[in-house]
Amino acid sequence: PxxxxxxxxxxxxxxxxxxxxxxxxxxxxxxxxxxxxxxxDPARVRMRVERQTLRRLPRTGAILFTIRVYLTPLEQLVREPEVPGRMASA
Incomplete structure (x- = not known):
């Protein structure tokens, strides 16, 4: 991409x-x-979104930091209801 x-x-x-x-x-x-x-080329564009979380482990009390990356093709996003309008207004 x-x-x-x-x-x-x-x-x-x-x-x-x-x-x-x-x-x-x-x-x-x-x-x-x-x-x-x-x-x-819009067919080659991906939207990257990261979800980052902090969690405390119950037994040790240590804090765990995680990152989850989502890569979504732009062509898939524009087919979702209301998404193109929200993206354009952002």
């Missing part, structure tokens, strides 16, 4: 970030994005 990583598609390559902390200072020139972006 085509990669639609937020950092790469919205702010440019991670190498363009300079400075400390979230956001940094971006020095890349975004005035002409047409030279960077290629057309995206």
């Amino acid at each position: 085509d990669e639609l990583a937020w950092m790469r598609t919205m702010k440019g390559d991670e190498d363009a970030a300079h400075g400390d902390g979230p956001g940094g200072n971006f020095s890349a020139d975004y005035s002409d994005l047409s030279s960077i972006a290629e057309p995206v």
Whole structure:
């Protein structure tokens, strides 16, 4: 599938970030994005959602952190009732 990583598609390559902390200072020139972006084939796009949980184990009291990743084809999502409208308004 085509990669639609937020950092790469919205702010440019991670190498363009300079400075400390979230956001940094971006020095890349975004005035002409047409030279960077290629057309995206919707049939190859997946929506990635992570579900993260914290659970306390009953006997030891230790805390367990888990991550479950869901990858759903965009074509499957648009067939669900009301989902396209909710995605467009997000």
